Amino acid sequence: MTLPFVSDPGHTDYLSGALLLINKPQGWTSFDVVNKIRGRLRHLYKVKNIKVGHSGTLDPMATGLLLICTGKWTRELHHLTGLDKTYTARITFGQTTDTYDAEGKILVEAPVPTLSKEYIEEYLKAYTGSFEQYPPAYSAIKKDGKPLYALAREGKEVKPEPRKVHVFGIQILEYTAPQLHLHIHCGSGFYVRSLAHDLGQTIGCGAHLSALIRNSVGPYALEHAWSVEGWLEAIPKP
16 A cells, blocks of 8 residues: 655645655754654644654664654554665775764774776675675664664674565666765665675775665655755644
C-alpha cells in the first residue's frame, strides 16, 4: 500500500493522519525533526500531545529524505520501514574513524594507493546482492535494551552481530583521490557507514563516510520533500 504524501501543508489534517516528506538538514537528528514538527502541531491544534513518528533514522551528518507520519498514520510506520532506499554517498580514503563517518575520532591514517575506477568497481562487487554486514558500534541498534552508541560512549566494548542485508546496485559517480562518490540502491537495514569502513579495510588504507544524502525511500522521492523551514512557513499560524 502506497500512502499519499502531503503536497499542501497548509491544508492538511495532521490530527487524522498524514505522511510528510521532509528534507532533513545536516546537524539535526531524526528526533530533532520529529520534535520540531510535534511542537508546531501542538500549538496549531492547541493540544497537549499529538502522535508524530519517523521511519528510517538518518544520522546527524546525513541529509535527505525523512518520512514523518502524524496522528493515526503513525500506525503505518512499520510498513514504511522495510522499503528500499537510494543514497548518494561520499567516501574518503586514508582515514579510519571510530564512528565510521567524519564526525568520529580518527583512529588510523594511511597513504591512499593509486586506484582506478575499474579497480574500485571490482572491490564493490563484494558488496552487492545479499550478504552479512556488521553494523557500526556507534549505531541505534539495541543490545539488552540499550542503543549500541550509548554503550560505546560509556567505553564499553561493543561487538555488533552481523545482519543480513541486500544491495541492489552500487554505481561509481566520480573518483578523485581520496574521495569516492557513489549512488547506492539498498534494502532496509543497510549501513552506508559500514560500507565505507569495510571498503577501506579491504583496500588497505582505511576509509570513512564523509557525506550522505538519502534520495528516495520506496516510491517517495527527495524532490517532493519540504525543508523544515518551508514546512513551518506553510503551516497556518495558531
